Each structure stands twice: as structure tokens, then as C-alpha cells.
Amino acid sequence: xxxxxxxxxxxxxxxxxxxxxxxxxxxxxxxxxxxxxxxxxxxxxxxxxxxxxxxxxxxxxxxxxxxxxxxxxxxxxxxxxxxxxxxxxxxxxxxxxxxxxxxxxxxxxxxx
Amino acid sequence: xxxxxxxxxxxxxxxxxxxxxxxxxxxxxxxxxxxxxxxxxxxxxxxxxxxxxxxxxxxxxxxxxxxxxxxxxxxxxxxxxxxxxxxxxxxxxxxxxxxxxxxxxxxxxxxxx
Numbered sequence: 001x002x003x004x005x006x007x008x009x010x011x012x013x014x015x016x017x018x019x020x021x022x023x024x025x026x027x028x029x030x031x032x033x034x035x036x037x038x039x040x041x042x043x044x045x046x047x048x049x050x051x052x053x054x055x056x057x058x059x060x061x062x063x064x065x066x067x068x069x070x071x072x073x074x075x076x077x078x079x080x081x082x083x084x085x086x087x088x089x090x091x092x093x094x095x096x097x098x099x100x101x102x103x104x105x106x107x108x109x110x111x112x
Numbered sequence: 113x114x115x116x117x118x119x120x121x122x123x124x125x126x127x128x129x130x131x132x133x134x135x136x137x138x139x140x141x142x143x144x145x146x147x148x149x150x151x152x153x154x155x156x157x158x159x160x161x162x163x164x165x166x167x168x169x170x171x172x173x174x175x176x177x178x179x180x181x182x183x184x185x186x187x188x189x190x191x192x193x194x195x196x197x198x199x200x201x202x203x204x205x206x207x208x209x210x211x212x213x214x215x216x217x218x219x220x221x222x223x224x225x
Contacts, residue, residue, distance in 0.1 A: 092155075
């Protein structure tokens with residue numbers, strides 16, 4: 001069974017631009033969560049989608065948004081990029097509520 | 113406010129020894145406690161998880177010990193091997209998954225041959 005697939009693996013953007021990251025969950029998984037990983041703040045929860053609906057949201061500004069499609073694939077968008085948005089963005093999928101979350105290898109976003 | 117505190121920050125263990133990583137939580141609404149292992153350039157991989165209705169869970173060389181009254185849980189890696197060298201994260205989540213997984217800051221484990 002294929003794992004969680006995130007694309008692209010690496011991205012370089014400049015301040016003020018926007019970016020879209022993609023996540024394909026494990027087949028059969030309907031819940032997709034996004035996390036930001038930085039050396040200073042560690043792993044922080046961004047949001048979770050289940051059946052195309054955002055179910056939970058972490059403490060991030062509105063510049064961070066996401067969506068989920070009918071095939072459970074998910075995208076995350078960050079607008080008006082700031083230097084502090086440089087991070088590894090991780091996607092995790094699970095069967096549902098309080099089920100084990102399995103992570104992809106992330107997208108490394110660098111802001112110049 | 114750091115809701116899950118993890119220690120130590122780094123740990124060096126001899127091959128064949130026992131690696132012990134500790135976590136403490138504050139929020140009594142947490143009811144699911146997984147441990148993840150992360151290698152450089154990779155995403156976190158789920159190792160083992162526990163719920164508060166049991167005090168210990170073992171899977172191979174990995175054991176979670178859970179103390180509900182003390183709000184602490186720990187990971188024990190028996191017969192540690194160089195291939196276990198990685199960063200380990202404890203995490204916790206609430207019933208219903210609100211706020212997602214709350215992670216500790218991680219422990220960088222080095223197993224010396």
C-alpha cells in the first residue's frame with residue numbers, strides 16, 4: 001500500500017508570493033491533517049480535513065488555508081509569504097477521528 | 113504554553129543498552145498518546161501508541177509506560193541499535209481530535225556502536 005505522498009518535495013519562493021502544496025493520502029484514508037515543522041517551534045498543527053470539510057484548525061493566521069477534494073486528496077495554500085513561513089510542511093492521513101496518523105515526507109518551503 | 117514536555121533533548125546510549133525518553137502532559141483532555149520516529153529528510157513514522165486505559169504497551173523492542181495520575185508517559189527502547197539513531201517525538205491528542213496532535217519538542221537519540 002502506498003504511503004502519504006506530498007508534492008513538491010522542495011519549493012523556493014520570495015516574500016509576498018503565494019504557494020500551494022499537495023497531499024495524496026493513503027488509499028482509504030478520509031482524514032488529512034497538515035503540520036508545520038520548524039527548528040524553533042517544533043511540530044505544530046495547522047488544520048484537519050475530513051470528507052471535504054475542515055474539522056479542526058490550529059492557531060495559525062488566515063493566510064494559511066486548505067481544502068480537500070472528493071478523492072480525499074488535499075491542498076494547502078499559504079498567501080503573502082513571510083520569511084517565517086520557511087519550514088517543513090507535513091501532511092498526515094488517517095482513517096478517521098482519533099485513528100493513527102501516518103505522515104508523508106513533507107514539502108520543504110524556503111522563503112527568500 | 114507547552115502542553116507536552118519532552119526530555120531529554122538529546123541522548124547517547126551504547127549499543128545494546130536501554131534508551132528511555134520521558135514526556136509529561138498538562139491537559140487531562142488528552143486521551144491518545146503516540147510516539148513517532150523521524151530520520152533526517154523523512155517525515156515522522158508512527159512507532160507505537162497508547163490510550164490511558166492501559167499502563168503499558170509493548171511492540172517488539174519498543175515499550176510505552178503510562179502513568180495517568182502523574183500525567184507522564186515514557187518510551188523505552190530495549191537492546192538499542194545504531195539504526196535506532198533518530199529523533200523521537202511524543203505526542204498527545206484529545207478525544208475527537210480537536211487541535212490535532214500536540215507534539216513534544218523531540219529527543220535526538222544517538223546509539224554508539
